[in-house]
Amino acid sequence: MHTYNEIKSQADQLQRTYDLLREMKFDQNSVDQVLFTGCGTSFYLASSAAKIYQSVTGQLTAAVPASELFLHESTLIVPGKKYLIVGISRSGTTSEIILALEHVKGKSDIQTLAVTCNSGTPMEDLADQVIALDHISEKSVVMTQSFTNMLFALQLYSAKQANSVEDLEQLKRVPAIVQEALSDENNVKSLADDHSKQRFIFLGSGSYNGLAKEATLKLKEMTQTECESYSSLEFRHGPISIVDESTAVILLAQIETAAYDQELVKDIRSLGGHVLVVGPVVDKFETNEIIRLTDTINDRNRHAVYLPALQLIAYHRAISLGFDPDKPRNLTQVVKL
Known part of the structure; x- marks a missing residue:
């Protein structure tokens, strides 16, 4: 399975992304705002990258x-x-990205940066600067390691733009931490194989809301499962009404949200929901299942560590339901108008 292999090989690819970005130099012209943009998965990536x-x-x-x-x-x-527009596209050929970059081309107050997994594309030709991760060459239709690596590249870019030694040192450790996180799939597989769970909800706040939306899209693409995503505490404001015994909730826990995560989980479980918490949590945290992630790096540098688990939920759910993750229904690798 291409999808599975591409999820499982992410640590090595993240190391290659780190090595590439470590050597890159970027212009630092003053702007009033930075706009991050993409389509589908790349827009969810943009949502997280902008907040980071x-x-x-x-x-x-x-x-x-x-x-x-x-x-x-x-x-x-x-x-x-004055603006910097950061355009994101795995292929570098996505129609709306090309149209957007063509639309702003030549405007004196707008600079552009292309982030892609393919050099020599129309997107590269239209941008002032380029981050091309040519070592990422997915055969799968759905984006997995491309999402993780383009987001990681933008985290490194952010740290370099800020000259933040602390962030760069933490990001340097991410590939090894991801490798460790990939070593155990038991919790992910047990939830994915549980056919009594018919509805999946992904919750994440701040820069993790983009990850929650991406996890929802991965599950929807691979399995057509009914699933939704929300900002964590917003879930109480109406959407919690759909929770019952057939509902699985995946909460992306953070150090920043620790004071609120436990009570939210208790509320969901009191209504019959099954909760998997992914992230750094205290030892006595009460939930159904936990995938513990390191708290030795801060919230804004830990994103890549969550993604393998979220992607594997979709993959194993697809296998359990008899779908082919490599051939999702109605989808192609590149969307062109």
């Missing part, structure tokens, strides 16, 4: 779907302000 970049650099950011840049420019671009 703002946290690390102190620079104002936003994440927007690529189509918004050419359909509704006036809602995003203020005349007289």
Whole structure:
């Protein structure tokens, strides 16, 4: 299975991404705002990357779907302000990204950075600067290691732009931590194989909300399972009404959210929901299942460590239901208008 192999080989690829970004140099022209943009999975990546970049650099950011840049420019671009647009596309050929970059090409107040897994593409030709991860060459339709590595590359880019030695030192450790996280699939597989769970909810806040949305998309793409994602504490405001014994909730726990995670889990379980918590939690944390992740690096540098578990839930669920993860229904590797 291409999908499985690409999930399991992520640690080695992350190391190659680290080695590549460590040597790259970038322009640091002053801008008023950085806009991160993509489509589908790449937009969810942009959502996380924008919040990480703002946290690390102190620079104002936003994440927007690529189509918004050419359909509704006036809602995003203020005349007289300077922007950096970070376009994200695995293939480098996604139609809306190309249209967006063409739309802003040549505008004096707009700089562009392309992040892709393929050099020599139209996207590269349109951008002022490029991060091309040519070592990522997925055969699967769904994005797995490409998502993880492009996000990791943008974390390294953020740390370099801020000259943050602490963040760079923590990110240096991520490939080894991911390798360790990939060593045990038992919790993931047991939940994925439980056919009594018909509805899946992914919860994550801050820069982890993009990961929750991506996990939802992976499960939907591979299995057509009914699934949704929410910002963690927002889940109480209406959506919690759908929780019952057939509901599985996957909470992306963080050090920042520790004071609130336990009570949220208790509320969900009191309604019959089954909760898998992924992240750093205290020893006596009460839930159904836990995948413990390291607390030795901070929240804004730990994202890549969550992704293998989230991707493997979708993969093992697909296998359990008799789907082929390599051939998701109605999908192709590149979407072109």
